Amino acid sequence: MDIVFFLLPASLLLALIAVVGYWWANRSGQFEDLDTPALRVLGDEQSAGEKKESGESSHD
Amino acid sequence: MSSSPAASASEPCSHSRCKHCSGELIAADSLAAEGFCCPGCKAVHHTIGELGLSDYYELLRKQGESPRKPSNETRPRYEYCNDALFIDRYTSVVTEGGSLRRVSLYLEGMHCAACVWLLEKLPLLNSGIIHARVEFGRSVVTVQYEPEATSLGAVCSLIHSLGYQPVPVEDGEAGTAQAKRHSHRIMLLRIGVAAVCSMNIMMMAVSLYQGRISGITPEYAALFSWVSLVLALPVVLFCAYPFYRTAWGGLKAGVLHVDLPIALAIVAAFVFSAANTLRGEYTLVYYDSLAALTLLLLGGRWLQSRSVERITDAATLLYALSPRVARSAGGEQKRFVESLVKGDLVEVRADEVIPVDGTIVQGDQVLVHQGILTGESVPIRLPLGAHAFAGTTVVSGTLTLRVSAVGRETRLGRILQSLEQQSLKRAPIELFLDRVSKGFTALVLIAALGTFLFWAQSSGYEAAFTAAVALLVVSCPCVLAVATPLTFSVALMQAAKRGILIKSAEVIERLTTIRTIVFDKTGTLTEGAMKLTAACIRERLDGPPHWVSLDIQLSPTQDCESRYSENARRYLAISAALEQSSHHPIAVAVRGFAVKNGLDSAYRLALNNVRTEAGIGVWGELDGELWGLVAPRSVNLADVSDLHLTQVRTVAVNSMASEAVLLRAGVPVLWLSCSDAIRSDAREVIERLRSHGGLTPYLLSGDQTPIAHAVAAQVAIPQAHAYGDVSPEEKRERIAALQSNSPTAMVGDGVNDAAALTAASVGIGVHGGAQVCLSVADVYLTTGGVKPIADLFEGAGRTLSVVRVSLWISGGYNLLGAVGAIAGVIGPLEAAILMPISSVSVILIALLSRKF
DSSP: OTTHHHHHHHHHHHHHHHHHHHHHHHHTTTTSOSSHHHHHHHHHHHHHHHHHHHHHHTTO | OOOGGGGGGGSOSTTOBOTTTOOBOOSOSHHHHHTOSSHHHHHHHHHHHHTTOTHHHHHHHHHTOOOOOOOSOOSOOOGGGGSHHHHHHHEEESSTTOOOEEEEEEEETOOSHHHHHHHTTHHHHOTTEEEEEEEGGGTEEEEEEOTTTOOHHHHHHHHHHTTOEEEEOOGGGHHHHHHHHHHHHHHHHHHHHHHHHHHHHHHHHHHHHHHHHHOOOHHHHHHHHHHHHHHHHHIIIIITHHHHHHHHHHHHTTOOOTHHHHHHHHHHHHHHHHHHHHHTOTTSOOHHHHHHHHHHHHHHHHHHHOOOOOOOOHHHHHHHHSOSEEEETTSSOEEEGGGOOTTOEEEEOTTOBOOSEEEEEEOSSEEEEOHHHHOOSSOEEEOTTOEEOTTOEEEESOEEEEEEEOGGGSHHHHHHHHHHHHTTOOOOOOOHHHHHHHHHHHHHHHHHHHHHHHHHHHHOHHHHHHHHHHHHHHTOOHIIIIIHHHHHHHHHHHHHHTTEEEOOHHHHHHHHHOOEEEEEIIIIIEEEEEEEEEEEEEOOOSSSOOEEEOOOOOOTTSOHHHHSOHHHHHHHHHHHHHTTTOOSHHHHHHHHHHHHTTHHHHSOOOOEEEEEETTTEEEEEETTEEEEEEOGGGTTGGGGOOHHHHHHHHHHHHTTOEEEEEEETTEEEEEEEEEEEEOTTHHHHHHHHHHTTOOEEEEEOSSOHHHHHHHHHHTTOOGGGEEOSOOHHHHHHHHHHHHHHSOEEEEEOSHHHHHHHHHSSEEEEOTTOOHHHHHHOSEEEOSOSSHHHHHHHHHHHHHHHHHHHHHHHHHHHHHHHHHHHHTTOSOHHHHHHHHHHHHHHHHHHHHHSOOO
16 A cells, blocks of 8 residues: 555646646636636537538538 | 527517517517517527527527617717727727637626527637637726728627627726736635645644654654744745734734734744754644634635635726717718717707717707606606706607716716715724724734733743633634624625625624615606506496596416406507607506506507697597597596596695506597506515514605605605605715715616715615616615515524524634633643634535525
């Protein structure tokens, strides 16, 4: 179980990287608007689906 | 490939709806034949279709929404946006030295995902637009465009043509916006760090707990204990900082804030645990409890702070309600409103909104709709020399005004400015929860101190510390700090799902303290538009006059052919046809009724020689006969009335309805009355509010006093509580007066209600209301009718009940735990387990119970 002495600091390092990433995302304003992205996805699904359909049909 | 709208071109137009906005097709003309209600809708539909964006309608359908009708103005009016000064003020350069410019535009009419989708496709519609991003919560779209390739005016026109009216937003609020954004980000950072640290600490805590029960090798215990200490440091020093700040601030002000025991618990737990880690007592540590506590509390606090932000900046609102440009008298030249000075002459035409305050120098007896300021449902005729106000609409005719006030100095501008100031001053009500928090805090502190002293003198400091810390941890006010905000947040979401948008949690509590409720009339208790409310027909012209009432309350699905006689249908159709080109609300009411029942298309009438006689009515010829739809006073109606008609007319006149008579070759054959119909559920709801809620209702209306009294009588509001002819300023005064007696709620929908809404304890904005009103209201009801108001009050009551139940349950737990901790029966391990149990139970109650 000595491996714990290595694993623990290693996992903490990963956690630290995650925190840094989170801090950077926060700083670059990605958490500014949490409502619009939810709505945006609905629209994109629509047009992506259409594109796929028309793309496939044109292959015939 | 294209969606259904194109397919309906061949449908008969009698029961169709506009292809774009799904509104009723009013005019029986070529536009209607194509399936559009107005040139605006046609233009938007065309633009959307041309660019292959017809998915827009699909998306909307899925959301259950329909597009808003664009305004009637087809001519572009954004040339003023290209003025250098304007560009300087409202746009900014994206990167230093680059040419790309960014502008934020506040939009009226954005209400769903389809809007977001369409607007973010702007770059596809104009190659000069590089990027478009929507911020739904604020109803703002930020556009980046290349000034070389396109102009700001073109950008605004494009957005306008899609059906959204853009209003440029000044970046003037940079100061406060910046600060808010900063604190919001730090809060998120604190939560993130707390989450990472607490999860890792808990991972190790499991081992330590197990070790405490069945033994653990000292090296591992030391490792876990020390690493937990290191991870707990950022939590204690950074994440928990807001609690220290408010606790200290409260102490300085002599107030016991609920954050005080929280801060003490966190610090005490850390000190205690650190001491133990240093001493080698590795398993007797509280790091996981304090980290989890901090995380939960921060999360709860963050939930509480998420309230809907709306633009309440008076300047922006002003420009959303009145035009930015005015037409100089005597020409077509348009000028920026702000460049006008007193004494300038401005011309306003039919269907246009008046841009300034001024005196009328040309245009006598012009019909102006002042509802936005006064709440009157019918337009009035203004004589020469009278005052006209910015924001009101010219219904028909042309006015030339001498400017007396511009922008913020206009009556509208001053009302909006007073709103800005009002919304900051609120009558503070001692909220129930505030009182509970204070009592709780005091109790816990005293108990902790007492416990510490008792054990210190009987068994020494270590035992004392253990007991005191156990007490602080187990009596953590999780219910107050987490479950209660959660209860409110869930209540807000449930309410929103039912179309009741409440701005923040404290509004719910304020609702339960309300004792008086004031209603606006037009648009709130009434439908807000003139509708045909009664009609009588004289079928036979020989013999004594005999009038029969027509059943107007026909539902659209019922066949009008079976309900009405041939004569009735014909007369109604002729009436509608005569009023075809009029904008008077009565005309709209008659036409609306005819269209709804398919009468206009059933009788394709070609009237000849249609002419209007001012003050009398409209005349026209059909098949050689002269028909006229006139005001009753220009005909001797009494001569040809019977008892029935006289009775019906008396009722109509008493409720101040407008009348019109159809003459066939000079003989009255049809009598119509139109009024602003009272909403069908109004009376029932008001009675419910009185009996169940114990609320006292009042009616304040800008419309004439007799009308106000008539409406009050019909909705069970005592005559003494009904007032008419109330100006917006007076409304606010009256509300303030009522408010000083007992907490008052105000229900309204127009600009003329906005000031009153902020004076009330709770302001409720009704469906179809002006953007201004919605911005300042605490509650916005998206579904029509008065019933949501009753639902609102009942839901608020239920929410508070849930909170009280949570308090009792959690209180019980805390008491047991506290007693145990004081008695030394419950140690740190047990405390650390009990606390989450009590928290989880109240959180579950908060999440799962039905409030709205």
